[in-house]
Amino acid sequence: MSLSEEQVGQIAYLARLSLSSDELQSNTKDLNSILSLAEQLAQIDTDNITPMAHPLHMTQRLRKDKVTEEDQSESFQEIAPQTGKRHYLVPTVIE
Amino acid sequence: MEWETVIGLEIHAQLNTKSKIFSAAATQYGAQANSQACAVDLGLPGVLPVLNKEVVSKAIKFGLAVDAHINQRNVFDRKNYFYPDLPKGYQISQLDWPIVGEGEIEITLGDKTKVIGVTRAHLEEDAGKSIHDLYDDFTAVDLNRAGTPLLEIVSEPDMRSAKEAVAYAKKIHALVQYLEICDGNMQEGSFRCDANVSIRPMGQEKLGTRAELKNINSFKFLERAINLEVERQQDILEEGGEVVQETRLYDAVKHETRSMRSKEEANDYRYFPDPDLLPVEISDELMAQIKQELPELPQEKKARFIKEFGLSEYDADVLTSQKPMADYFEKMIVNNADHAKLCANWIMGELSASLNKHQLELVDAPITADDLSLLVSRIGDDTISGKIAKDVFKAMWDGEGSADEIIEAKGLKQMTDTSAIEAIVDEIIANNAPQVEQFKSGNEKILGFFVGQAMKVSQGKANPKLLNELLRKKLS
Numbered sequence: 001m002s003l004s005e006e007q008v009g010q011i012a013y014l015a016r017l018s019l020s021s022d023e024l025q026s027n028t029k030d031l032n033s034i035l036s037l038a039e040q041l042a043q044i045d046t047d048n049i050t051p052m053a054h055p056l057h058m059t060q061r062l063r064k065d066k067v068t069e070e071d072q073s074e075s076f077q078e079i080a081p082q083t084g085k086r087h088y089l090v091p092t093v094i095e
Numbered sequence: 096m097e098w099e100t101v102i103g104l105e106i107h108a109q110l111n112t113k114s115k116i117f118s119a120a121a122t123q124y125g126a127q128a129n130s131q132a133c134a135v136d137l138g139l140p141g142v143l144p145v146l147n148k149e150v151v152s153k154a155i156k157f158g159l160a161v162d163a164h165i166n167q168r169n170v171f172d173r174k175n176y177f178y179p180d181l182p183k184g185y186q187i188s189q190l191d192w193p194i195v196g197e198g199e200i201e202i203t204l205g206d207k208t209k210v211i212g213v214t215r216a217h218l219e220e221d222a223g224k225s226i227h228d229l230y231d232d233f234t235a236v237d238l239n240r241a242g243t244p245l246l247e248i249v250s251e252p253d254m255r256s257a258k259e260a261v262a263y264a265k266k267i268h269a270l271v272q273y274l275e276i277c278d279g280n281m282q283e284g285s286f287r288c289d290a291n292v293s294i295r296p297m298g299q300e301k302l303g304t305r306a307e308l309k310n311i312n313s314f315k316f317l318e319r320a321i322n323l324e325v326e327r328q329q330d331i332l333e334e335g336g337e338v339v340q341e342t343r344l345y346d347a348v349k350h351e352t353r354s355m356r357s358k359e360e361a362n363d364y365r366y367f368p369d370p371d372l373l374p375v376e377i378s379d380e381l382m383a384q385i386k387q388e389l390p391e392l393p394q395e396k397k398a399r400f401i402k403e404f405g406l407s408e409y410d411a412d413v414l415t416s417q418k419p420m421a422d423y424f425e426k427m428i429v430n431n432a433d434h435a436k437l438c439a440n441w442i443m444g445e446l447s448a449s450l451n452k453h454q455l456e457l458v459d460a461p462i463t464a465d466d467l468s469l470l471v472s473r474i475g476d477d478t479i480s481g482k483i484a485k486d487v488f489k490a491m492w493d494g495e496g497s498a499d500e501i502i503e504a505k506g507l508k509q510m511t512d513t514s515a516i517e518a519i520v521d522e523i524i525a526n527n528a529p530q531v532e533q534f535k536s537g538n539e540k541i542l543g544f545f546v547g548q549a550m551k552v553s554q555g556k557a558n559p560k561l562l563n564e565l566l567r568k569k570l571s
Binding site for chain 1: 112113114118119120121127128129130131132133134137139145146147148149150151170175177178179191192225226227229230231232233234235236237238363365368370372373374375376
């Protein structure tokens with residue numbers, strides 16, 4: 001399996017990354033060599049192997065359902081580019 | 096051409112936990128903007144999500160209630176897209192290993208039942224809220240809702256009409272309230288439905304292209320939006336066109352659906368397992384504990400109502416269709432075990448009609464179960480007739496006091512004194528000679544005239560049974 005420059009361009013767009021044509025070329029090359037490395041797995045029979053969801057052999061710890069967070073919105077809003085009436089403001093999103 | 100409608104529903108039920116799914120911020124509705132959005136909810140660098148145990152328990156409860164397989168090992172994934180009310184740029188959700196696997200639920204439509212498949216139910220976090228009409232040049236974002244736990248319940252495309260879809264949605268709505276895992280408040284968005292709608296020529300196996308309807312916040316709108324969409328697709332296909340797979344927004348004010356083109360190209364979510372969260376392992380002990388704690392479910396309650404109180408299938412079905420109504424009935428029955436049918440009739444009759452008329456929910460009814468129970472007792476012990484009881488009910492609704500107080504104050508006590516009724520009967524017979532003749536010559540129907548007259552004189556208070564007996568005795 002290999003990716004075309006067009007596909008890499010699409011992935012970059014979905015991630016909102018702007019790539020120059022040089023960057024597009026080199027990224028496509030890099031991604032394809034990563035893919036060919038991963039391709040080695042295709043030669044192994046993985047039918048009875050559970051797909052790995054996490055590299056650590058541990059399971060998720062669960063938290064008690066308790067509210068311990070306090071309202072820190074003032075300090076959070078200080079670092080926001082724009083706020084108003086307690087809201088975060090962003091350029092108009094038209095639906 | 097004859098068309099067949101195919102509908103599948105995606106229901107988002109907000110789980111009623113105190114804190115969020117991955118953070119310890121509060122989930123209370125209606126709080127001051129952004130006061131309940133902590134660093135985790137805002138997606139600030141360096142934070143780590145930690146899963147809320149209650150969220151897991153509530154999802155398992157739902158799974159058990161729809162006979163689903165519970166995936167004791169399940170995994171959280173990142174669903175990537177950009178929108179201002181999703182600060183991290185991804186929503187934590189579950190794709191390949193959801194917590195609840197395949198299950199099913201039975202719906203009733205008229206006297207027919209049908210089993211609807213539940214494909215899966217998975218856990219995810221809600222996004223924040225974008226407010227578009229607060230500023231001319233900005234969209235305002237409130238992130239209080241970001242991170243609120245959601246259980247997304249996905250059905251099989253098993254429904255064939257808007258009515259079936261509504262019946263299924265109502266059933267799930269009642270179930271999550273029975274389980275006490277979601278408050279079911281549709282106005283506040285705690286229970287939201289998206290409908291996948293397509294049509295195909297009757298008899299064709301292959302599914303048609305579907306449209307996804309969003310923004311539906313009531314059962315009434317769900318039915319309308321689906322019917323509207325079916326018409327739209329029929330028009331397109333009958334004119335030789337093709338239905339486009341897209342998301343459409345339902346506008347209840349204009350009663351139309353319109354395309355949300357902006358979401359189309361973003362439909363590639365590039366899911367991958369979230370490295371911040373480890374796979375969830377649900378222990379057998381937790382499974383056993385939740386199974387034990389599972390409350391009585393609607394179907395079980397219905398069966399018990401029929402067996403224990405001798406209710407009809409229909410009555411038991413209506414009473415158990417919503418938990419508040421079943422609770423109301425059970426409270427009433429405590430002191431009225433001999434009058435179960437009467438209790439059921441009053442809830443499904445006068446009470447439901449008054450609630451409808453005033454557009455109130457049962458929990459907001461001005462007459463409590465205990466109040467209504469007393470009224471039914473007074474019918475049961477012959478203090479008042481069923482007809483007078485309706486007037487008492489009205490007075491109770493208007494806050495004039497308890498059933499006993501109203502009966503006393505208005506002097507509504509039924510006349511059970513034989514001699515008093517006898518006097519009235521004698522008077523009426525004396526004053527209506529022609530009608531007496533008619534009765535004697537075999538016109539049985541005229542008896543109703545005498546009953547009416549006697550009720551008029553007694554102001555409706557004569558005991559109907561006694562009155563009938565006395566009339567027949569005196570007339571013959």
